[in-house]
Each structure stands twice: as C-alpha cells, then as structure tokens.
Amino acid sequence: MRGKSVLVVGVLILALLAGPGPAWAQGPGLPPDDPWPPASQAQSPQATNSPVIPVSFTAKDEGSGVAEVHLWASCGSAWWHDTGLVSYDTSGVFEYTAECGEGLYRFATVAVDMAGNWEAPPQGDGDSRTVLDMTAPSSTASSPPFLQGSVIPVNFTFSDNLTGISEVHLWVAHATADGWQDTGLVYRPLPDDPGQVFYYRAAYGSGLYFFATVAVDGAGNWEKLPVDMGDTSTYLNYASPDFRARPPALDPFPPASSARSAPLVNSAPIAVSYVAQDQGSGISMVYLWASCGKQGWHNTGLSAQSGVGVFYYTPECGEGLYYFATVAVDRAGNWEEPPSGEGDSHTLFDVTPPQSQASSPYTAFGLPIPVSFQYEDDLSGVVEVHLWVREPNSSLGWHDTGLVFRPVDPGLPVFLYNATAGNGTYYFATVAVDQAGNWEELPTGEGDSHTFLSMPIRPPSPDRTRPTR
Structure with a gap:
C-alpha cells in the first residue's frame, strides 16, 4: 500500500512540473483517447491585386477538439513553410502579407488538436492557390487612316504576364464630343480566340475619330484611361447605312464581308457575328453560309440587310466542326464570291461530357494513397480532371x-491523396471537364474505386504535447 502512495505522489509531482497542459487537462477527468490528427482546409481567391491576401479556413476534430490552426504558404523559391499566423478558432480568416512579390502563392492550414496530434504538413499544391498581380495590363489599338461609311474597324492587341486579360474596352474621342468616352464595346477573350477587332458605328458623323483601348486583367487591374490622341485615329467621310439612292457612276466592284464565331461551344444556337462593307453603292444584303459534316458550302437561309450584326445558327449536322462565311450583295447587284476551303471562321460544337475512370489499391498502409486514372473525349478534348473522395466516418459525403x-x-496521370480522416475505406472517383465546358457527372454511391487505409496508431511525440505559449 505504501508503494502505491509513493507512485501516486511521483505522478502528481511530474504533472505539476509539466505545467498546465492542454485544455482538456485543466478540467476534471482524464485526457480523451484521441489518436487521430485533426483536419483543416484553406481557401483563397484565385487572383488578387492586393499584397494582403485573405485566406479563410475551417478546421475540425472529432475527438479532443481543435486547439490551434497554423497557416502555411509556398511562393517563389520559398517552399512550404509556417507563416507564423496562428488562430485558436475552428474557422476564420488569415490576413497574409505576400512575401515573394508578384506571382503564384499556395496556401494550406495545419491544425493541432487538444491531445497534441498534428495534421500532416502540406505538399504539392496545398489547399488553395492565389496569383498576386499588381501590374496593369497593356493594349494598343489601330485603325485605317481614312474611311468612307458609317462603321470603323478598330483592331487591337493586348498582353498581361500573370492573370491574363479579362476584358478590353474601346474608347473614342471626337471634336464634337466631350473628351474621351467609353463606347460600350467590350471584348472578352475566348480560348484560342484569334479575333481582336471592334466594329465601331460612328456616332458623331464625319470628322476625325481618335481611338484607344483600355484592358482589364484577371486580378482587376485596369490600364490607364486614354489621354491626348490615344492610340490611333481615322478620318471618316460619313455615309449613312440607310442611304438608298443609286450612285450616278457604275459600281463594278463587289462588296466584302467577314464572319466570326467562337472556336468552341456546348450549346445551340451558335452566334456568328459579321461585318460587311462596300465603298460604292453600299450593302444591300448579307447571307450566312455554312459547311459541316458531309454537307459542303451552302446558304443557311439566314440573311440581314445591315452591315454589322449577328446570326444565330442552329447546327444542322449534330456535333462536330462547323465552318462559316458570309456572302454580301451590294445595291448595284454585285455578289461577293461564295466561300471555299475553311471560310472565315470555324466552331467545334461539342455537347457530350467527357469520361474518366479512377483506380486505387485495395489496401494502403501509409500515405499518400496513389489514385491513377484514365480519361477521354472524342471532340474538344479533356482540359481538366478533378479527384473526388468519400471519406470514412464523415458526414461530408462526396x-x-x-x-x-x-x-x-x-x-503521369496519377493523384497522390493524403487522407485526413484516419483509417477506414476511402472511395474515389474522377470528374473530367472538356475544352467546350462540358462536365462529367459528379460521383454517387461507391464511385470508381475504393481503398482501405490501415496505418499503425502512433502515440503523439512528447515535444508536440506541450501547449503553445
């Protein structure tokens, strides 16, 4: 009996020397039996132009509860490291000040529970990625020096080295206007879209028009607004598009027109914009021609009397590649040449989602769990494959x-998944996205594959059971 008393006294002395201990140790009762680490997730904006990046987070622990959440980051030549930002809540927002200047930042959180279990440090892409872009994009416009008509074509180029161009706005100035004005014409780039031209309908009659473009990038940076003479100028001899009088001189020259469509679409009808010009008698009619499947070039039956507009074409040949061109007729009866070859523009019509399949080992005894996969898409091609999971003992579902x-x-096409829900059966599935924007169906049931994770339970190391001061 005396030996047991000495043992109890010794344990009490060691407990006093060790300090107050974690939160569960400061109340009555024994430490919870919690061998599993907590789980946490960080989320940040895809792009920002502010050096202070907000990173939200959530953390959970089904055992002893969350004690701390640490923000980790990776940027430039600085690989994964603890930023020193710590929260004692299960959700919130870290205000992270960028350390590496402009570029790509990766974020992840590492949680610690009341029993001293640490979540695994991040690797790879972490939880979330943000591009810091504080540099404004650049663009420049060009137009013909002289023109007769009512519509001025304004070509332009643009560049941005980080987040890419989101929009380009056309601005105009004229002697009768009050300084520079936004025309309301906006260009939003599409994937693999080579067309970069505005068609501006003159609003101030004849005279000298000045043009400039203002670009906006994906982080919200705006190019400086135009001043002085802008990028380019055109002297316009205005001719109304509603003018119907036949010119006194013979007009032996045919008109010219051009069509433009998106390179990829996943819905009908297909929008085909056009512009037509004739320096003599003027435009009388514009017809939309198409070629698809086994059908050669043919008149679609869509027509318009204006020199600028949009046709809405319903695909005749199902999925596949469509070629478009316009054929204009002027008031003197001259016809533009019918199209040949690839015409003016082409569009791939793809409404079928891609397919993918995941596979993983039946059993894993350590992390990460390798999940290999296959994917296919017969038309526009796969652009992304996402890994989905259903964890054991979790209410999150897929x-x-x-x-x-x-x-x-x-x-190689393989994901390395770091499980966060402890031992048990993990179900995996992949979700593919094609270039036309079609998504594969989200997983249900048991998905594509499953793996039983069986890792030995290790007691927490002594140095990690000490509370943070």
Whole structure:
C-alpha cells in the first residue's frame, strides 16, 4: 500500500512540473483517447491585386477538439513553410502579407488538436492557390487612316504576364464630343480566340475619330484611361447605312464581308457575328453560309440587310466542326464570291461530357494513397480532371479534394491523396471537364474505386504535447 502512495505522489509531482497542459487537462477527468490528427482546409481567391491576401479556413476534430490552426504558404523559391499566423478558432480568416512579390502563392492550414496530434504538413499544391498581380495590363489599338461609311474597324492587341486579360474596352474621342468616352464595346477573350477587332458605328458623323483601348486583367487591374490622341485615329467621310439612292457612276466592284464565331461551344444556337462593307453603292444584303459534316458550302437561309450584326445558327449536322462565311450583295447587284476551303471562321460544337475512370489499391498502409486514372473525349478534348473522395466516418459525403490534373502539365496521370480522416475505406472517383465546358457527372454511391487505409496508431511525440505559449 505504501508503494502505491509513493507512485501516486511521483505522478502528481511530474504533472505539476509539466505545467498546465492542454485544455482538456485543466478540467476534471482524464485526457480523451484521441489518436487521430485533426483536419483543416484553406481557401483563397484565385487572383488578387492586393499584397494582403485573405485566406479563410475551417478546421475540425472529432475527438479532443481543435486547439490551434497554423497557416502555411509556398511562393517563389520559398517552399512550404509556417507563416507564423496562428488562430485558436475552428474557422476564420488569415490576413497574409505576400512575401515573394508578384506571382503564384499556395496556401494550406495545419491544425493541432487538444491531445497534441498534428495534421500532416502540406505538399504539392496545398489547399488553395492565389496569383498576386499588381501590374496593369497593356493594349494598343489601330485603325485605317481614312474611311468612307458609317462603321470603323478598330483592331487591337493586348498582353498581361500573370492573370491574363479579362476584358478590353474601346474608347473614342471626337471634336464634337466631350473628351474621351467609353463606347460600350467590350471584348472578352475566348480560348484560342484569334479575333481582336471592334466594329465601331460612328456616332458623331464625319470628322476625325481618335481611338484607344483600355484592358482589364484577371486580378482587376485596369490600364490607364486614354489621354491626348490615344492610340490611333481615322478620318471618316460619313455615309449613312440607310442611304438608298443609286450612285450616278457604275459600281463594278463587289462588296466584302467577314464572319466570326467562337472556336468552341456546348450549346445551340451558335452566334456568328459579321461585318460587311462596300465603298460604292453600299450593302444591300448579307447571307450566312455554312459547311459541316458531309454537307459542303451552302446558304443557311439566314440573311440581314445591315452591315454589322449577328446570326444565330442552329447546327444542322449534330456535333462536330462547323465552318462559316458570309456572302454580301451590294445595291448595284454585285455578289461577293461564295466561300471555299475553311471560310472565315470555324466552331467545334461539342455537347457530350467527357469520361474518366479512377483506380486505387485495395489496401494502403501509409500515405499518400496513389489514385491513377484514365480519361477521354472524342471532340474538344479533356482540359481538366478533378479527384473526388468519400471519406470514412464523415458526414461530408462526396466532395472535391482540390487535386486537379491538366493534360498540358508534365507528369503521369496519377493523384497522390493524403487522407485526413484516419483509417477506414476511402472511395474515389474522377470528374473530367472538356475544352467546350462540358462536365462529367459528379460521383454517387461507391464511385470508381475504393481503398482501405490501415496505418499503425502512433502515440503523439512528447515535444508536440506541450501547449503553445
């Protein structure tokens, strides 16, 4: 009996020397039996132009509860490291000050529970990615020096080295106008879209028009608004598009027109914009021609009397590649040449979602769990593959892991998944997206594959059981 008393006294002395201990140790009762680490998730904006980046987070622990959440980051040549930002809540927002200047930042959180279990440090892309872009984009416009008519074509180019161009706005100035004005014409780039031209309908009659473009990038940076003479100028001899009088001189020259459509679409009808010009008698009619499947070039039956507009074409040949061109007729009866070859523009019509299949080992004894996969799309091609998971003992159900594979990236088609829900059966599935924007159906039931994770339970290391001062 005396030996047991000495043992109890010794344990009490060691407990006093160790300090107050974690929160569960400061109240009555024994420490909870919690061998599992907590789980947390960080989220940040895709792009920002502010050096202070908000990173929201959530954390959970089904055992002893969350004690701390640490923000980790990776940027430039600085690989994954603890930023020093700590929260003692299960959700909130870190205000992270960028350390590496402009560029790509990766974020993840590492949670610690009341029992001293630490979440695994991040690797790869972490939880979330943000591009810091504080540099405004650039653009420049060009137009013909002289023109007769009512519509001025304004070509332009643009560049942005980080987040890319989101919009380009056309601005105009004229002697009778009150300084520079936004025309309301906006260009939004499409994937692989080579067309970069505005068609401005003159609002101030004849005279000298000045043009400039103002670009906006994906982070919200605006190019400076135009001043002075802008980028280019055109002297316009205005001729109304409603003018119907036949010119006294013979008009032996045919008109010219051009069509433009998006390179990829996943819905009908297909929008085909056009512009037509004739320096002599003027435009009388514009017809939309198309070629698809086994059908050669033919008149679609769509027509318009204006020199600028949009046709809405319903695909005749189902999915596949469509070529478009316009044929204009002037008031003197001259016809533009019918189209040949690839015409003016082409569009791939793709409404079928891609397919993918995941596979993983039946059993895993450590992390990460390798999940290989296959994918296919017969038309526009796969642009992304996302890994989805259903975890054991979790009420989340199926959810996106945040792991994304892009075929243009180097590396084999395999995901390395770091499980956060402890031992048990993990169900996996992949969701593919094609270039036309079609998404594969989200997973249900048991998905594509499942793996039983069986890792030995390790007691927490002594140095991690000490509370943070």
